[in-house]
Amino acid sequence: MTITEAELTLPHDIQQQQSKHKVGSDVIPPILESETAKRKGAKKGKKARGNLDPEHIAKVRAEREAMRKSKQEAMLAQGLDPDLPPELQFIRRPLLALSKAESTAGFEFKIMTYNCLAQALIRRKLFPDSGEAVKWFRRSKVLLNEFKYYDSDVICLQEVDRIQFQTFWKEEFDKLGYDSQFHAKPSKNHGISILWKRSLFTMTDKMLIDYDKEISGNIPPRTTTNNVGLVLALKFSPKVLERFPNTRKSGIIVGTTHLFWHPFGTYERTRQCYIVLNKTKEFMHRVNVLQNNNDEIKDHWYTFFGGDFNSQPFDTPYLSMTSKPVKYSNRAKTVIECSTSYTFSKSRDGEEDAEDEEGGNIEKFGKDQPATPVPSFFDASSEQQSLVANMEKLHNSLDMRAISLYSVGYGTVHIENAGLDNTRGEPEISNWAHAWNGLLDYLFVIKSWDFSDKIQVDSLKKFEDENELKVKAFLKMPTKAEMGKFGHGQPHVGEYPSDHLSMICKLELKL
Structure with missing residues (x-):
């Protein structure tokens, strides 16, 4: 070898x-x-x-199937979809039905409002815990899956990116059977949108609202905000009218808005709420004249308004719309009086001398600005008191009011989260960001006001009887305690794709 x-x-x-x-x-x-x-x-x-x-093989297979089902049930219990990959998951909340036994004799539809978080507004310092959840390539898919899952018939959206609407949302919603309208100031890269299922509705009129240009009695805007509103007339489609050939109802009027965001903007937001009611009244009259021969019958159309009002149920913007006649007191009065003491920068109005303001920008360097938007006490001057009194008079002069759907009915399906921090029966939150949380979003019914006492929340039965509709279900809203368990703000992978939560009400209209 x-x-x-x-x-x-x-x-x-x-x-x-x-x-x-x-x-x-x-x-x-x-x-x-x-x-x-x-x-x-x-x-x-x-x-x-x-x-x-x-028998052993069958036993092993049965054990594996049991484990698979157990895992699936655990995911379903957490509100997750077993068929989606982890990075595209979102918490699926149930619709809480008011009554399961009653049959449906009228026209049922679901209306949603949702601030879906403009991509243009995302900054890492505002969303430090969100990681990959804020990336558009992923978040857009989660949002789309969410819209598909809830399958609402009318959708009011806020913070919709202009570019994404044109290049993504419009086409995707079209595939799902929706028509749409978008509105934003030319100077802003995001705006608002209303979508509706074309099988149920046809748009017959629209109104664009520019709060900076709208008249509000003798109260001028406090600053330029670039906020807008959108109101549409959606006539029932032939398919719907075939089911209700003898109805005198024409369709629904629906509006959406995103009000001024600034912490010291309470006074301006309260003014904008007046415009919401006044312009809706104007639009209701126009539609009646042009589409119903001005027959003076006021109930051809149901009128709804959903949006991000950047106000809580104990603030003057909300109270001015829902509690009539309005009389500001306690916390609400303190906050709105404080807001009148804040001076906004001229740069918001595009004025050339803005850089001369106390070192460049009075909002950043002003010496006499209030320290907090919600002080425990505020000593208002006679001028500030007069401004607030004039706002009360402005709202009480208008024969219109708003009724919050969640306010009148949510307590019947989720008493644990109705009126926990407010006297209006509203849920605790619709916004859960890194640095703040609270209820900012609402679904309203808009109607005329006869100047009688409407300070308290309407009972559900009275509301349904007076408005010829039935409230069928609400999308469940989590409490602060539930959201607090996450230990971080939204959006977050596997939880929610926006820092706001969508709100949905299922209604039955008597046609």
């Missing part, structure tokens, strides 16, 4: 390893031996499996 020169150059341990595989003058490479062993093992395994008891 001869040792080759090549073997002489190999380390001693490798020479020993190779010598183990010599048979006569032939060498069996280690890799070949490994393959041979694998084949022998495979044969043994095949033979062993062939000898397994069929």
Whole structure:
């Protein structure tokens, strides 16, 4: 047996390893031996499996299926979709029905309002815990899955990116059977949108609202805000009218808005709420004249308004719309009086001398600005008191009011989260960001006001009887305690794709 020169150059341990595989003058490479062993093992395994008891195989399969079902049930219990990958999951909240037994005799539809978070507004410092959840390529898919899952018939959206609407949302919603309208100031890269299922409605009129240009009695805007509103007349489609051939109802009027966001903007937001009611009244009259021959019948159309009002149920914007006649007091009065003491920068109005304001920008460097938007006490001057009194008079002069759908009915399906921090029966939150949380979003019914006492929340029965509709269900809203368990703000992978939560009400209209 001869040792080759090549073997002489190999380390001693490798020479020993190779010598183990010599048979006569032939060498069996280690890799070949490994393959041979694998084949022998495979044969043994095949033979062993062939000898397994069929009952044992069935038992193993049953255990695996039980584990799969258990995992699926656990995900469903958490509101997750077992068919979606982890990065596209969102918490699926149930619709809480008011009554399961009653049959449907009228026209049922679901209306949603949702601030879906403009991509243009995302900054890492505002969403430090959100990670990949804020990336558009992922978040857009989660949002789309959410819209598909809830399958609302009318959708009011806020913070819709102009570019994304044109390049993504319009086409995707069209595939799902929706028509749409978008509105934003030219100077802003995001706006608002209303979508509706074309099988149920046809748009017959629209109104664009620019709060900076709208008149509000003798109260001028406090600053330029670039906020807008959108109101549409959606006539019932032929398909709907075939089911209700004798109805005198024409359709629904629906509006949406996103009011001024600034912490010290309470006074301006309260003014904008007046415009919401006044312009809706104007639009209702116009539609009646143009589409119902001005027959003076006021109930051809149901009127709804959903949006992000950047106000809580104990603030003057909300109270000015829903509690009539309005009389500001306690916290609400303190906050609105404080807001009148705040001076906004001229740069918001595009004025050239804005840089002359106390070192460049009075909002940043002003010496006499209030320290907090919600002080425990505020000593208002006579001028500030007069401004607030004039706002009360403005709202009380208008024969219109709003009724919050969640306010009148949510307590019947989720008493644990109705009126926890307010006297209006509203849920605790619709916004859960890194630095703040609270209720900012609402679904309203808008109607005329006869100047009688409407300070308290209407009972559900009275509301339904007076408005010829039935409230069928509400989308469940989580409490602060539930959201607090996450330990971070939204959006977040596997939870919610926006820092706001959508709100949905299912209604039955008497046609």
